Amino acid sequence: MTERVVDVDGIRLCTESFGDPSAPPVLLVMGMGASMLWWEEGFCRMLAAGGRYVIRYDHRDTGRSVTYEPGRPGYTGADLVGDAARVLDARQIPAAHVVGVSAGGALAQLLALAHPGRVLSLVLISTSRAVPGPGDRELPPPTEEFARFVSTVQVDWSAADSVIDHQVDYARVLAGGRRPFDESAARSLVRRDVERANDFAAARNHDLLPDGELSPEPLSPIAVPTLVIHGTADPMFPLRHGEALAEQLSEGRLLVLEDAGHGVERADWSTIVTAILDHTAAAVGG
Template structure:
């Protein structure tokens, strides 16, 4: 496990790898607003022990990657897509299996549309369609929307930020399983204290799209596995089902009672599915 800062095209990104570099590469793309720590160490080690070279990284304005003034990020959503390719370039990897969660799943779709040669396969977790489709999708749950309408956080106070992020993690968990607040608080505290400037993460809330591909999801050629929790409050299950329906040949794995994200209770199931999917689609 090695964490380092790489510079590609003048952009500094913090990356960390697990496993043997000679093994098939798997690039983990976290959702916007979240650092690579949310791909937890134990989960990354599961994939590495399964014979994969696993790479995770901090998005801009998260963790130890380049940080911009709050309200003036100077980059776009398209730049976050390009950053995934930059991380591969830094490791001299021509193509990898791309695993994206939440908005990271959207970034993974856009990478597959814009740079199909860099994507050996796709795994899309707790996400939705990254481009327009002719289909109406359900909105977030009432509880999720109520959380944001009632939330109060002082971004200048570390304690307030940690409490807010833990409460957000509880809502994202979906409410059908016990919530491990101690584990969530430990992870959130580590995330906040590790960041150059945790307040900068708010830049992700208002990023312009930039020049994104306009091709339909049906043009994605990469073998795709969609993984979605049945209790996801942000993107209800239908989002994952529609995504799988629109990407040719995509397979769907539903996680009963799981919320939004990669929950510890599902690590074994998700890791096994990723290892199986990447073994079956071994182009590197």
């Protein structure tokens, strides 16, 4: 694996790659407020072992990428979409298979809309429609437990231990509660994330980006093969979000993960990796 900080259009982004650069490229896009560490190294290595050139990166204000003053993001959501293309530019990759999780799935959809020539296929995990569409009002809200956790958060962002405890508790809620939660593994990952970041508190800048600013277009123009992967226990985006997304996309299909929560859980790595390998092999350029 190779980690390096690249500078594209004056934006410093930390990226890391796994596998043979001549293999079909897979760009991994993480959700808001999360660094590339949440695409865990073992998962990336499994994809690379399947014959893919895997690239992960830190969003602005996460990890070792450019960091702004907390409370004052110097960018928009559209800039985060553009950053995905910048990462490909830095690696001299014309187009890639793009895999996004949570808000990263929304960024992946918007990348396919804004830069259709850069996206060979999409895999959208634990996400929803990136722009408004018919039937949105019928989509279920987050679970009561999730909403209660978010509304009662108390954390001292200046104290590492407080931040780590909060992030572990958040990971537990996102897991959905139907499977055993590996607190030790979660705490280890969160601690590395906090210690590695230029300023972990800056990740909260993502919460300040306005909704609905990215694209007014419907999702119908997305014509690349798209695989939607969604857990039945997702507390942030209940399963109906994944179903509706797959139904709306012209080339969308759905893979349901029984009892899985929100994100890429270790118990599902083998299933998800196999699905990505099969999906990208069948797509143009796979």
